[in-house]
Structure formats: structure tokens, C-alpha cells
Amino acid sequence: MRTVAVVGASLAGLSAARSLRKQGYDGRLAVIGDELHRPYDRPPLSKEFLAGTLGEPELALETDDEDLRAEWLLGTRAVALDHADRTVRLADGREVRADGFVIATGAAARTLPGSEGLAGVHTLRTLDDARALRDELALGGRLVVIGGGFIGAEVASTARALGLEVTVVEAAPAPLAGPLGETMGAVVSALHADHGVALLCGVGVKGLSGERRVDAVLLEDGRTLPADIVVVGVGARPNVEWLEGSGVVLDNGVKCGADGRTSLAGVVAVGDCANWYDPRAGLHRRVEHWTGARERPDAAIAALMAGGAVEPGVPRPPYFWSDQYGVKIQFAGHAAGADSVTVEDGTADERNVLAVYRRSGIPVAVLGMNQPRLFTRWRKHLAAPL
Numbered sequence: 001m002r003t004v005a006v007v008g009a010s011l012a013g014l015s016a017a018r019s020l021r022k023q024g025y026d027g028r029l030a031v032i033g034d035e036l037h038r039p040y041d042r043p044p045l046s047k048e049f050l051a052g053t054l055g056e057p058e059l060a061l062e063t064d065d066e067d068l069r070a071e072w073l074l075g076t077r078a079v080a081l082d083h084a085d086r087t088v089r090l091a092d093g094r095e096v097r098a099d100g101f102v103i104a105t106g107a108a109a110r111t112l113p114g115s116e117g118l119a120g121v122h123t124l125r126t127l128d129d130a131r132a133l134r135d136e137l138a139l140g141g142r143l144v145v146i147g148g149g150f151i152g153a154e155v156a157s158t159a160r161a162l163g164l165e166v167t168v169v170e171a172a173p174a175p176l177a178g179p180l181g182e183t184m185g186a187v188v189s190a191l192h193a194d195h196g197v198a199l200l201c202g203v204g205v206k207g208l209s210g211e212r213r214v215d216a217v218l219l220e221d222g223r224t225l226p227a228d229i230v231v232v233g234v235g236a237r238p239n240v241e242w243l244e245g246s247g248v249v250l251d252n253g254v255k256c257g258a259d260g261r262t263s264l265a266g267v268v269a270v271g272d273c274a275n276w277y278d279p280r281a282g283l284h285r286r287v288e289h290w291t292g293a294r295e296r297p298d299a300a301i302a303a304l305m306a307g308g309a310v311e312p313g314v315p316r317p318p319y320f321w322s323d324q325y326g327v328k329i330q331f332a333g334h335a336a337g338a339d340s341v342t343v344e345d346g347t348a349d350e351r352n353v354l355a356v357y358r359r360s361g362i363p364v365a366v367l368g369m370n371q372p373r374l375f376t377r378w379r380k381h382l383a384a385p386l
Helices: 011-022 127-137 150-161 182-194 290-306 372-382
Strands: 003-007 028-033 071-074 078-082 087-090 095-097 100-103 107-109 142-146 165-170 198-201 205-209 216-219 224-226 229-232 236-238 267-269 274-278 283-286 319-324 327-333 340-345 354-359 362-369
Touching: 003 011, 011 028, 011 290, 100 290, 127 150, 127 229, 142 150, 150 165, 150 182, 150 319, 182 198, 182 362, 267 290, 290 319, 327 372, 354 372, 362 372
Parallel strands: 003 028, 003 100, 028 071, 100 267, 142 165, 142 229, 165 198
Antiparallel strands: 078 087, 087 095, 107 236, 205 216, 216 224, 274 283, 319 327, 327 362, 340 354, 354 362
């Protein structure tokens, strides 16, 4: 291959570019990104950066002496892939011709219908999102977080530490029931009550009120929550619209094999937009976690360089962490499908549990709250060869 185009300039795209050079690729490397910023770390955006304890320079993912010999095309998004012509067309009219392609376009935060143009309403996905939200939180007031997932919980934790009055609204019966299951989701979500944050579960949001700026959140049960700031944390959708009609099979993102290969030769996908096959579970999963974006590009680049001649390995079970109210939460594996969960160490009341999820007696996931040593041991166990 003489030219490889990496479409996406966040962690997954940067990891793919690094992997190309590490695996001996010495040809032209083009990295395309829709943001103007060089690659930066996203997890601190909802925590240290939002709190003002971490500056923008510390978010940089590239080291000062790093030189990938890449051509950076930033501030313009990809709008089409022409596989026959081997080109990516950009929104500014330029085209990038390449022999191999890495799709790493990530995901975009879902918005609340009717919130467009209403001041005080935020999502949190990008550095620009975090800048805007940080400036508003510094003014204080009443914050309503719509969605009790990890981003919403981290924002609530940070805002509460800054002195804001915080309410979290979750449509499901228990927050985090998806990734953690209802039992342990309820345990983790109890951190809100521990720190004076109101948590309203089992009720949906009907809409927002306010003329130019939001002043309240309207709930489906008729209640009204006064709000100076609203953060919408209701998940993300993969950025794959630009691939429609390209021949790349799309199914909850880019459908891939266990090594990131797509339906088209010479095209692999990594990061939040990639729906990889999981041999352990026998199904496809889209993993939206930092560790996957960091680790999986190695396998995808190996497959791209070998033209699919290398037997795909088994990806490590997904791993993610969250810092909320001073508690470090770590999770590895998949809670879905588990038929039991047991607390192996600590107690739920003290928020220091180590819980193991099992299916037919076999461990499939592990959760740790302030249990880093035991968690690491169990995570290694889950990642052991099949």
C-alpha cells in the first residue's frame, strides 16, 4: 500500500496511525478529522476539565516528540467513500485517494428534540462542548441532567462538587441497568443520594420550557423541574451516515469481523463507530470505551496490512472506568446475559464492592467500586484465552 487514509482524528484514529507506523508501514498517511483540534483525551472532559483542575494542554494525546509523518486534514468531515475509485470525498470538496482505509469516525451525542437553539442546553462529547458547559457551570445555579448513564453521572458529580443544585432524571427504572444490570446499577447510582443529588427514575422527559434560554424541564408525569442549565446525556449514535451507498455494510455502526475488517477489501473500522464481532458471545457488539479505541486498532491494522490473511484473534473483554463522587468505578465484560451477580468482597452500603457476574456458573463480567487490586485480578481472569 502506498497510501492509507484514516478517517477520524480522535483516539481510535490516532491509535490506528500509530499502529501503522509501529507495524512497519512507511507510505503516505492521511488523517482526516472534522474537528480543528489535534487528538485529545475525552474521559477528563466530564471530570477534571469540567471542574477546572485540568487544562487543555494536558488533554493532548500526542507527545511533544511524536512524529507520525502524517498529513493532517482537520476541520473538514468525510462525506462519501468511493470504494471503486479508492477515494474519500470531503465536505470542502477535496478528495483523498488511498489504497487502504481506516474508518474511525466515532459517535455523536444524541440530542433532545426541540432543544435546538435553546441557550443553557448542552451535550458533552467534544472539547468545544466541554468548554461551553464549563463556563456555564462556573456561574452556579440549578442543573438538571437528563440521562443517568456514566456521562450524566460524571457531570452530576462534578457539578455537585462545584456547588450546584443537581437533579438527575432517568427514564429507566434504575440508572446504568444496561451496562451493569439493575441490581448493581442501583448500587452505583446510590452515590447520587449519598452526595445530595436528587435522582428521579422511571419518568421520561416531555420537553423543555423557555423562550431563548431554558428555564425548566417538563416531565411526562406532569412535574416541572426548574433549571438554569440542562445536560442531555441520552447516549450516542455512530457517525456512519457518510458511508451510505458505499458498499460498507452498516448495522448499528460499521459491521466488522473480530479483527475490524468490513465488507469491503482494504477497509477496516475501529472505535465507537465499529460494530465488531465478539467470538466469546457469538454476536456483534459496538464498544464505546477508551480502552477499545486504544487497543483494537492493532488488530485492525494487522488485518489491513495482511489483506485478511491473518487469522483474527479474540478481542479482550471491554473495559471502562468512571470516577464519581470520589469513588473509582471499574467494569469489564458484559452484564447482559448473566444469570447471577454476587458480591465477592466489600459491601454495597460502604460503596467498596467487588461483584462478579456469571452465566451458568462461568464469570462473564466484573464490577469494582474502590477495589482496584481485586478488580485487576478478575479482569485478567476474564481475558484468559477461551
